[in-house]
Amino acid sequence: MAVHEITHPLIQHKLGIMREVGTSTKHFRELASEVGNLLTYEAGRTLATESVEIENWTGSTLTVQRIKGKKITVVPILRAGLGMLDGVLQLIPNAKVSVVGLYRDEETLEPVPYFDKVIEDVEDRTALIVDPMLATGGTLIATIDLLKQKGCQRIMGLFLVAAPEGIEAVTKVHPDIEIYVASIDERLNDQGYIIPGLGDAGDRIFGTR
Numbered sequence: 001m002a003v004h005e006i007t008h009p010l011i012q013h014k015l016g017i018m019r020e021v022g023t024s025t026k027h028f029r030e031l032a033s034e035v036g037n038l039l040t041y042e043a044g045r046t047l048a049t050e051s052v053e054i055e056n057w058t059g060s061t062l063t064v065q066r067i068k069g070k071k072i073t074v075v076p077i078l079r080a081g082l083g084m085l086d087g088v089l090q091l092i093p094n095a096k097v098s099v100v101g102l103y104r105d106e107e108t109l110e111p112v113p114y115f116d117k118v119i120e121d122v123e124d125r126t127a128l129i130v131d132p133m134l135a136t137g138g139t140l141i142a143t144i145d146l147l148k149q150k151g152c153q154r155i156m157g158l159f160l161v162a163a164p165e166g167i168e169a170v171t172k173v174h175p176d177i178e179i180y181v182a183s184i185d186e187r188l189n190d191q192g193y194i195i196p197g198l199g200d201a202g203d204r205i206f207g208t209r
């Protein structure tokens with residue numbers, strides 16, 4: 001699996017504020033969206049373009065580049081993935097959005113799926129999964145399983161923070177995907193939380209704790 005840790009100063013600055021325990025819900029949510037935007041910019045480097053001819057302001061024909069083919073479906077994982085969605089869509093406003101819902105059982109740490117509304121022609125699109133946290137990797141593996149079952153052939157993922165254990169687990173099952181992450185942190189704790197991490201990203205985005 002290709003893993004890109006994006007150590008850009010703007011991303012690291014914003015992530016550093018998110019790590020502070022006193023950062024407000026409003027600020028945390030804004031930063032999740034902003035880092036989502038910057039990760040999209042990085043991931044977008046790999047999109048294929050094609051030449052099209054336009055008429056320019058002088059009335060002559062000019063060849064310009066456009067993103068090729070049927071493009072992208074963004075796949076936010078409920079709930080926390082919604083916190084990054086606006087920032088992603090700012091850069092790819094025409095993308096279709098395929099929402100999936102999974103939560104992690106607090107005892108077993110296994111992902112529990114509860115919703116999916118994936119676009120019908122997903123086999124013709126690149127899926128861009130968005131979720132702030134890649135911890136044990138269970139949620140990401142289940143989401144990739146679902147997308148592949150529906151015929152999706154190219155899958156990328158954007159994460160704020162990932163644990164090495166989760167990256168290893170996903171690599172074993174789905175070595176063909178590509179991820180962009182703002183930070184690969186040290187480890188998981190006994191409860192499956194990323195250390196140092198952000199805490200519970202969903203609760204911090206929605207203000208539920």
Ligand SMILES: O=P(O)(O)OC[C@H]1O[C@H](OP(=O)(O)OP(=O)(O)O)[C@H](O)[C@@H]1O
Binds near residue numbers: 077080131137138200
């Ligand atoms: O890699 P894993 O060990 O599977 O954990 C990562 C998942 O856990 C969090 O979601 P959570 O279950 O807290 O749901 P929420 O977004 O509704 O808070 C996070 O947003 C990921 O989806």
Ligand SMILES: O=c1cc[nH]c(=O)[nH]1
Binds near residue numbers: 135192198199201
């Ligand atoms: O550290 C973690 C792990 C899973 N989910 C979170 O929100 N945070």
Ligand SMILES: [Mg+2]
Binds near residue numbers: 200202
């Ligand atoms: Mg949560």
